Amino acid sequence: MHRKIILTSAMTLLATTVMAAEITVMSWGGTYGQSQVEAYHKPFTAQTGINIVALDSDNPAIPIKAQVEAGNVTTNVADVEYADAIRLCDEGLLEPIDPAILPPAPDGTPATEDFLPQGLSDCAVGSIVFSTVFAYDRSKFPDAKPQTILDFFDTQKFPGKRGIKKVPKAVLEMALMGDGVPADQVYAQLATKDGVDRAFAKLDSIKKDIVWWETGAQPPQLLADGEVAMTMAYNGRIFGAAVAEGKPFEIVWDGQVYEYNLFVIPKGAQKQEEALEFIKFATGTQRLADQAKWISYGPARKSSAGLVGLYQDGKTEMAPHMPTNPANMQNALGSSYEFWVDHEAELAERFSAWLSQS
Structure with missing residues (x-):
């Protein structure tokens, strides 16, 4: 015992x-x-x-x-x-x-x-x-290259499907910047009904061309598979695909939302x-x-x-690829946690309702 x-x-x-x-x-x-x-x-x-x-x-x-x-x-x-x-x-x-x-x-x-x-x-x-940026496949645009967030929403000048995360956060901000709103005015606009309407109207303009994604691994895969010509994505995921895997992907820093x-x-x-x-x-x-x-x-x-x-x-020097590199911050938006704490529930409801509309 x-x-x-x-x-x-x-x-x-x-x-x-x-x-x-x-x-x-x-x-x-x-x-x-x-x-x-x-x-x-x-x-x-x-x-x-x-x-x-x-x-x-x-x-x-x-x-x-x-x-x-x-x-x-x-x-x-x-x-x-x-x-x-x-x-x-x-x-x-x-x-x-x-x-x-x-x-x-x-x-x-x-x-x-x-x-x-x-x-x-x-x-x-x-x-x-990190930041939410948009990126494109260089092989899809051999001549004119997308250079600003406005180009992401211009499917006439730059044809092809667009990958977008299936949540309102960062997406609505980028929609407003894609409609010409300067980064430092985005949250003032988004806090108003007219601003929210404007963001959804911009998304409406490309809704038939949107391919939705939900996880960070999906955007580079969508680009690689040719399912989209451009996509919103986390900058590190695109960097990994481009540098580590040699994919012909390019990040556009204009209109990035960092957090x-x-x-x-x-x-x-x-x-x-x-x-x-x-x-x-x-x-x-x-x-x-x-x-x-x-x-x-x-x-x-x-x-x-x-x-x-x-x-x-x-x-590969890493500094130029950082969201915080001064050259990448020209029209960058810091995500406002105060805004999203106050407005996330209502905007998520509006976003869900908008998704269900044909």
């Missing part, structure tokens, strides 16, 4: 040790997910011995909310968009994160001063700046100490710069910018 108790205790201790040496991180998959595995997961495990289980989701905010509300939280860390981070935090579905625990910049600048605007919130720590992704800890998650250690590690200056070796998303810390170097191919 004594021997059995000792053996059981040893097995329990071993099981506890194994369990403690593993956390689950939910993100978006694809090239983006792989960039996190290479820049964050592998070196974190090598340094700490804590294994990372990577889970993919079309939008991690949705399963995180469901897990917390069901009282069955199986994810330790999640990667979410800024508006979702704010909303989930306000709803009490995330653990607070004290920015004082985050590592300073190499020169000693506190993290609170080193992160870009919107890079930190009460429950989230920023990692990257942040941030790490969060679901309310009631297990292993919060390990989760915090991962977030501290992954959002350090060097790690954020390292991620840019794998995908063209800008780091959320100022001190990382100067450390961004070459792509993993060893020859």
